Structure formats: structure tokens, C-alpha cells
Amino acid sequence: MFTIVVDIALIAMAVSLVLCTYRVIAGPTVPDRIVALDAFGLNMVGFVGLLMISLDTAAFSEVILMIAILAFLGSVALAKYWERGLVIDRNPD
Amino acid sequence: MAFQIVLNVFIAFIWVLLQNSFTFGDFVIGYVIGFGVLYLLQKILPFEFYFRRLKAVFALLWLFTKELFIANIDMVKIVLSPSFKHKPGIIAVPTNLTKKWEISLISCLISLTPGTLVMDYSLDSKYIYIHNIDIESRKAMIEDIQNKFEKAILEVRK
Amino acid sequence: MIEILISILIIIGIFFSLLGSIGLVRLPDIYARIHAATKSATLGIAFLVFATFLHFWIVEAEFIGKILLAILFVFLTAPVGAQIMSRSAHRTGVPLWNKSTHDDLKESYDKKKAE
Numbered sequence: 483m484f485t486i487v488v489d490i491a492l493i494a495m496a497v498s499l500v501l502c503t504y505r506v507i508a509g510p511t512v513p514d515r516i517v518a519l520d521a522f523g524l525n526m527v528g529f530v531g532l533l534m535i536s537l538d539t540a541a542f543s544e545v546i547l548m549i550a551i552l553a554f555l556g557s558v559a560l561a562k563y564w565e566r567g568l569v570i571d572r573n574p575d
Numbered sequence: 576m577a578f579q580i581v582l583n584v585f586i587a588f589i590w591v592l593l594q595n596s597f598t599f600g601d602f603v604i605g606y607v608i609g610f611g612v613l614y615l616l617q618k619i620l621p622f623e624f625y626f627r628r629l630k631a632v633f634a635l636l637w638l639f640t641k642e643l644f645i646a647n648i649d650m651v652k653i654v655l656s657p658s659f660k661h662k663p664g665i666i667a668v669p670t671n672l673t674k675k676w677e678i679s680l681i682s683c684l685i686s687l688t689p690g691t692l693v694m695d696y697s698l699d700s701k702y703i704y705i706h707n708i709d710i711e712s713r714k715a716m717i718e719d720i721q722n723k724f725e726k727a728i729l730e731v732r733k
Numbered sequence: 734m735i736e737i738l739i740s741i742l743i744i745i746g747i748f749f750s751l752l753g754s755i756g757l758v759r760l761p762d763i764y765a766r767i768h769a770a771t772k773s774a775t776l777g778i779a780f781l782v783f784a785t786f787l788h789f790w791i792v793e794a795e796f797i798g799k800i801l802l803a804i805l806f807v808f809l810t811a812p813v814g815a816q817i818m819s820r821s822a823h824r825t826g827v828p829l830w831n832k833s834t835h836d837d838l839k840e841s842y843d844k845k846k847a848e
Contacts, residue, residue: 557818683809
């Protein structure tokens with residue numbers, strides 16, 4: 483029973499990832515794609531969490547943390563780069 | 576306040592040393608005991624107890640959780656309705672908060688609550704520019720922000 | 734018993750995650766999409782990851798603090814990321830949806846340019 487729920491949840495998360503991918507490919511502007519990539523990273527976190535339950539292993543706990551951090555840093559760096567052409571700048575606004 | 580927390584952690588540490596084995600749970604129990612000791616001794620100690628401030632922090636967290644759930648029920652209505660009829664727009668909202676950490680805290684709270692998204696600040700940080708998904712309710716929203724969130728944050732600062 | 738609770742948490746989580754993704758596809762302009770992507774996806778992921786934490790804590794008797802840290806991190810970073818992405822979109826001139834009525838931010842930029 484429980485494994486069926488986890489399997490269905492994995493399928494649903496896969497569908498959700500596909501929808502994000504659609505927006506990455508189709509998005510009319512670059513910021514659209516950045517937002518979609520950010521949502522993709524968030525959904526990956528949930529996907530790996532479900533995978534941990536499904537495979538019965540605690541080995542992926544670092545993976546969850548790393549994906550969460552990298553998705554945030556990646557989307558912020560992309561947004562900054564798209565806004566100004568550089569990632570780190572000293573000018574506060 | 577910082578001194579009191581150090582004292583509290585110190586009591587928790589003593590409690591852990593009194594046990595034979597060290598676990599995280601023991602530390603939490605010790606911290607609660609230290610909290611109780613400080614609470615009982617607050618008349619004697621020469622400084623104000625930090626419980627009132629802690630209560631304000633928890634009130635803020637509770638408000639935030641409640642608003643987050645309301646926000647998501649709103650999103651269900653917006654996303655699953657057959658056609659998108661709302662009129663979105665960007666509004667400047669005046670704020671009474673002055674310190675930087677307060678403004679960043681309130682913008683985090685606003686971003687995760689119903690139909691609002693912080694986009695930018697004015698240079699003198701007197702206005703927050705908020706994207707609102709339904710501009711008809713802008714008056715209620717401005718009132719909400721000023722009455723609920725600013726009050727809760729000012730309660731923490733006091 | 735505990736498996737039913739975890740199942741309910743998982744179902745709520747996938748509901749909100751899917752809602753965020755559907756909103757990302759359906760909504761008309763980028764700002765509305767950011768609304769869907771941050772709010773719904775954040776709450777959905779929090780539910781899913783918390784279900785994982787409960788499963789390992791109660792069923793497997795393994796306390797994994799890193800997972801709780803991930804929830805905290807997602808909640809701290811989602812609004813910051815949303816703000817930076819929406820600001821960069823607005824500053825690079827991504828237009829609002831054509832039925833949007835009000836744009837105070839653009840007025841303030843115009844004023845700054847005129848000075």
C-alpha cells in the first residue's frame with residue numbers, strides 16, 4: 483500500500499518536472515526560463531526525497547541539501563547576470 | 576538578552592554532563608530546564624527576561640504559517656480556475672520600518688503570503704514595490720501588511 | 734498507522750508541487766508564474782521533505798538533521814530568489830500581461846531617469 487503511494491508520487495513528481503521543462507524550452511523570454519529552472523530545482527529536491535523513501539536509503543540526504551543550495555545559487559546568479567552582465571558587484575542597488 | 580541565552584545554554588550543558596551519554600535530546604531537555612530556572616529566577620536576576628521577546632517571535636512564526644496556508648489555497652483557486660480573470664499590477668506600499676533587517680524580514684513574509692510578491696525597494700527604503708495578483712483588493716492588502724506584519728515585527732524589536 | 738500519516742503528507746506535497754508546475758505552464762505572464770512557482774512549490778517541497786524525515790525517523794529510527802536543514806533552507810531562500818528574479822525581469826523590460834492595470838515601479842524608474 484505504502485509503496486504504491488510512493489510510486490504514484492514519484493510519477494506525479496516526474497510529470498511536474500516535465501511541465502517545468504516545457505516552460506524552460508518554450509518560455510518566451512530568458513527570465514521565464516530562469517524561473518522555470520528554479521522551480522525545476524525545487525521539484526528535484528522533492529523527487530530525491532521520495533526516492534530516498536522508495537529505495538530505503540539515507541545516503542541521499544546530502545544530495546537534498548546540495549540540490550537546494552545549488553538551485554538557489556544558480557537561479558540568483560543567472561538572474562543577476564541577465565540583469566547586469568556580471569554576477570558579483572559592489573553596487574548595492 | 577544575549578547573556579541570558581548564554582546562561583541558558585550553560586545550564587543545558589551542565590545537564591548534559593550530568594547524564595552518562597550525550598544525545599541531542601538531552602541537550603533539548605537541559606535547555607528547557609534552564610529556561611524554567613531562568614523563568615523562576617526572573618524576579619531576582621537584574622535584567623529583563625527574554626521570554627516576552629521569544630513569545631513575539633513565536634507569534635510572528637504562527638502568523639507566517641497561517642498566511643502561507645491561506646496563500647496556497649488562494650493559488651489553488653487561481654491556477655485551477657478555467658480562465659484567468661484577475662487584474663495584476665505593481666503597487667508602491669509605504670512602510671514604517673526603518674532598519675534593514677526589518678525590511679528584509681517583512682519582504683520575505685510578504686513574498687510568501689496571499690497574492691503578493693516583493694519586487695523592489697525605493698532608494699530611501701520608504702516604499703516597497705509589490706506585485707499583486709488582484710489589484711481590486713489593494714486597499715485591504717496595504718492595510719493587512721501595515722496592521723498585521725509590521726505590528727508583529729515591531730513587537731519583536733521592542 | 735504512521736504510514737497513513739506519511740502517505741497523507743506525501744499526497745498533499747505532490748498536490749502543491751503539481752499545482753506550482755501547472756501554474757508555471759498556465760499563467761499568462763512571468764510575474765504571475767513566479768507567484769505560482771515560489772508559493773506552491775515551496776510548500777509542496779516542505780511537505781514532501783518532511784514526510785521523508787518522518788519516515789526515516791519513525792520507521793527506520795534514524796534521525797537525519799540534514800533534511801530538516803534543507804526545509805529551513807528552502808523556506809529562507811525561496812522569497813529572496815523570487816524577489817531577485819522578478820526584479821531582473823522587470824529591469825530588463827519583460828512586459829506585464831496586457832490586462833495589468835497599474836505599474837508604480839515603472840513610474841519610479843521613469844522619474845529617476847528624468848532627474
